[in-house]
Amino acid sequence: MIWAIVSGEKVEALPKTKGICPACQEPVFSKCGETNIWHWSHFKKTDCDLWNEPESLWHKQWKLTFGKDNNEIRIDKDGKWHIADVLTNNKVIIELQNSLISKTTIREREEFYGERMIWLINGASFKQNLIVKDFWEDEDYRMIKSLPQKPVRWIRKKPEIIKGKNDQFFDWKRPRRSWIAVERHIFIDFNCDKLFWVKEGMGTNQIRGTYIAKTDFIKKYGGNYEYYNQHSPCPL
Numbered sequence: 225m226i227w228a229i230v231s232g233e234k235v236e237a238l239p240k241t242k243g244i245c246p247a248c249q250e251p252v253f254s255k256c257g258e259t260n261i262w263h264w265s266h267f268k269k270t271d272c273d274l275w276n277e278p279e280s281l282w283h284k285q286w287k288l289t290f291g292k293d294n295n296e297i298r299i300d301k302d303g304k305w306h307i308a309d310v311l312t313n314n315k316v317i318i319e320l321q322n323s324l325i326s327k328t329t330i331r332e333r334e335e336f337y338g339e340r341m342i343w344l345i346n347g348a349s350f351k352q353n354l355i356v357k358d359f360w361e362d363e364d365y366r367m368i369k370s371l372p373q374k375p376v377r378w379i380r381k382k383p384e385i386i387k388g389k390n391d392q393f394f395d396w397k398r399p400r401r402s403w404i405a406v407e408r409h410i411f412i413d414f415n416c417d418k419l420f421w422v423k424e425g426m427g428t429n430q431i432r433g434t435y436i437a438k439t440d441f442i443k444k445y446g447g448n449y450e451y452y453n454q455h456s457p458c459p460l
């Protein structure tokens with residue numbers, strides 16, 4: 225968590241400080257070491273939202289890009305609650321994902337947050353496994369069928385999409401298979417100024433998508449691009 229309530233104010237972690245978690249109202253203490261980014265930690269781990277990931281610089285910069293009042297927001301639904309990483313003014317939830325995640329957790333989160341949720345995942349640790357594929361330049365669908373690798377479902381079902389001019393295809397070595405369960409829009413962050421919006425094949429050996437400028441993404445969801453640009457940990 226990057227926020228806690230100290231003397232009635234929502235503040236970032238400061239050395240040797242105690243506060244209250246704005247989500248569960250339990251006491252927290254600051255962790256301000258030299259390796260990890262400064263954050264707040266619960267005295268008892270089970271007190272709060274178990275979906276929370278360890279805080280990283282990547283998380284923090286994205287959260288702060290959307291403003292102090294739009295991140296780490298408690299969402300209550302059907303007697304349960306979770307902390308959304310980002311809740312935009314237009315009520316879109318952006319879930320930031322840095323580490324591995326199971327299929328079950330992906331499904332649970334999507335069901336809990338509903339349709340107005342998107343994923344933004346940090347691709348820095350696996351971008352070297354994605355290899356650009358340029359077969360579509362031939363505009364020949366048969367070539368794909370002759371590939372030694374079994375075509376993935378989107379190629380068989382919708383050959384016409386292969387001619388999408390802005391589409392980019394990747395071969396993904398050792399894909400993170402759990403993402404096959406994803407049903408919401410998903411954006412991968414592995415580039416300083418663009419996001420890769422995955423349209424099909426997430427979690428398989430072949431993915432199709434398109435690059436979008438981070439500035440457009442941030443603007444669309446009401447964030448502050450200038451802030452992001454000044455603070456983003458580029459090169460990723």
Ligand SMILES: [Zn+2]
Binds near residue numbers: 245273
């Ligand atoms: Zn808490």
